[in-house]
Amino acid sequence: MAPLPGAELVQRPLQLYRYLLRCCQQLPTKGIQQHYKHAVRQSFRVHSDEDNPERIQQIIKRAIEDADWIMNKVGAWPPGSACELG
Numbered sequence: 172m173a174p175l176p177g178a179e180l181v182q183r184p185l186q187l188y189r190y191l192l193r194c195c196q197q198l199p200t201k202g203i204q205q206h207y208k209h210a211v212r213q214s215f216r217v218h219s220d221e222d223n224p225e226r227i228q229q230i231i232k233r234a235i236e237d238a239d240w241i242m243n244k245v246g247a248w249p250p251g252s253a254c255e256l257g
Contacts, residue, residue, distance in 0.1 A: 178235045187231050188215050194238050198245055207241065 181187045191211045198204045214234070221227055 178239075181231055181235065184215070184218070184221075184227060184231070187234055191234065191238055194242060197242065203245060 177190065182189050188211065191217045193213065195204050198207060218230055221230065240248060
């Protein structure tokens with residue numbers, strides 16, 4: 172499955188963090204939004220000391236794949252919509 176629109180612009184951990192929080196805003200209910208925002212924040216804290224560039228890119232790639240799966244699962248992604256980095 173293709174990554175979320177705008178995902179190719181994510182290069183650094185902070186960009187990923189912002190991108191994922193914006194994606195959470197697209198989720199259908201406040202409860203689901205809060206759950207995934209908490210998960211994003213926790214994951215960011217867990218990996219905040221990572222300094223290996225290759226590992227960071229692996230984490231970014233996996234996070235984007237996971238976000239794509241979640242957005243498709245909950246039906247928050249109408250065709251053509253996107254989480255924007257702006």
